[in-house]
Amino acid sequence: MATQDAGTLEVVGATRRFGAVTALAGVDLTVRRGEMLTLLGPSGSGKTTLLKIVAGFETPDEGAVRVDGRDITMAPPAKRDIGMVFQNYALFPHMTVAENVAFPLLMRRIPRAERERRVQETLKLVDLPTHGGRLPRQLSGGQQQRVALARAVVFDPQLLLLDEPFGALDRQLREQMQLEVRRLQQRLELTALFVTHDQEEALVMSDRIAVMGQGQIAQLGTPEEIYRAPSSRFVAGFIGESNLYRARPLDDATAELEGGMRVPLPHKWPGGTGDLGLMLRPERVRSLGPDDAADIAFDGLIEEVVYLGETIKYRIRSDDGRLSVLARWPLHEANRILSSGHRVRVGWRSADMHSFPWS
Numbered sequence: 001m002a003t004q005d006a007g008t009l010e011v012v013g014a015t016r017r018f019g020a021v022t023a024l025a026g027v028d029l030t031v032r033r034g035e036m037l038t039l040l041g042p043s044g045s046g047k048t049t050l051l052k053i054v055a056g057f058e059t060p061d062e063g064a065v066r067v068d069g070r071d072i073t074m075a076p077p078a079k080r081d082i083g084m085v086f087q088n089y090a091l092f093p094h095m096t097v098a099e100n101v102a103f104p105l106l107m108r109r110i111p112r113a114e115r116e117r118r119v120q121e122t123l124k125l126v127d128l129p130t131h132g133g134r135l136p137r138q139l140s141g142g143q144q145q146r147v148a149l150a151r152a153v154v155f156d157p158q159l160l161l162l163d164e165p166f167g168a169l170d171r172q173l174r175e176q177m178q179l180e181v182r183r184l185q186q187r188l189e190l191t192a193l194f195v196t197h198d199q200e201e202a203l204v205m206s207d208r209i210a211v212m213g214q215g216q217i218a219q220l221g222t223p224e225e226i227y228r229a230p231s232s233r234f235v236a237g238f239i240g241e242s243n244l245y246r247a248r249p250l251d252d253a254t255a256e257l258e259g260g261m262r263v264p265l266p267h268k269w270p271g272g273t274g275d276l277g278l279m280l281r282p283e284r285v286r287s288l289g290p291d292d293a294a295d296i297a298f299d300g301l302i303e304e305v306v307y308l309g310e311t312i313k314y315r316i317r318s319d320d321g322r323l324s325v326l327a328r329w330p331l332h333e334a335n336r337i338l339s340s341g342h343r344v345r346v347g348w349r350s351a352d353m354h355s356f357p358w359s
């Protein structure tokens with residue numbers, strides 16, 4: 001299958017209002033050729049509106065959409081050369097699997113022999129080589145979703161759009177489909193825009209993630225960048241579990257946490273500015289021996305224990321009551337599961353915290 005057609009997608013200054021609601025507020029976004037970029041955000045943050053603008057189901061009030069530099073802002077969906085998989089973008093129930101997959105080729109007047117060849121090739125690609133003669137209702141949910149995917153890529157589109165495509169699948173199938181779709185997208189080198197509100201799914205699927213909030217992109221980066229260095233409270237709270245503290249800078253190297261504990265800062269902070277947020281991932285908290293030193297260390301009491309299989313999560317409160325921290329430790333490192341009420345000494349390196357402006 002030809003792959004050199006895969007396009008670069010650019011959204012420039014896209015704004016969309018519905019009455020008093022601004023669903024999108026001047027979004028700029030470039031999806032690189034062959035990249036899977038995920039729009040991740042809470043309900044109502046504008047993900048679907050942005051996807052619809054790219055697909056052509058919505059027109060922006062301001063701004064433009066370009067593929068490979070060509071302006072398609074006003075082009076009807078059928079003229080956009082975009083493959084789509086939506087949760088409720090159903091297969092045609094009265095058509096066989098092969099007819100469903102052939103449909104986009106029929107619309108593009110591809111001759112029959114070529115059509116049959118491509119359908120067969122694509123069904124093989126999604127691991128359903130012998131299912132062409134079945135009707136959709138004779139397939140499982142996961143198989144139906146694979147057919148939808150085949151139908152979306154069979155015509156070698158410039159762009160693939162996926163909007164919560166696994167929402168209806170159970171967890172195990174969902175995880176399997178995530179890997180399959182990712183493999184297929186990489187193999188075909190498709191430029192893809194993926195929408196989800198599930199942060200784990202975003203971390204698994206994406207080359208880059210755009211975290212959306214209130215019609216804007218709050219942060220754009222690789223999964224690793226977003227997890228390690230969120231740029232705001234909103235992003236830190238949305239991706240992964242974290243200890244999030246509000247702190248008042250005392251000088252460029254020290255801050256006082258709410259509750260009064262003083263901590264060295266991970267990065268130089270301009271003094272005299274407003275409060276800052278300090279984020280600490282639970283897996284960075286260490287269990288210390290009585291003589292172990294750390295940049296931040298205290299004795300405390302385990303208040304809560306959550307068993308998670310491979311790891312255990314503890315909520316620990318410092319003896320002076322000034323700080324509460326969530327720690328997450330692999331089970332093989334802990335000799336035994338500590339119980340609530342147990343005394344521990346914990347700490348972490350200053351560099352393991354990440355800082356950003358609080359507001």
Ligand SMILES: Nc1ncnc2c1ncn2[C@@H]1O[C@H](COP(=O)(O)OP(=O)(O)OP(=O)(O)O)[C@@H](O)[C@H]1O
Pocket residue numbers: 018021022023041042043044045046047048049050197
């Ligand atoms: N056709 C419409 N008419 C009026 N308001 C709309 C319309 N479409 C979207 N909105 C509003 O625009 C905002 C963004 O909606 P959008 O569907 O893009 O969010 P989303 O991030 O995709 O949410 P979800 O995860 O729930 O699908 C919401 O406040 C929504 O209510």
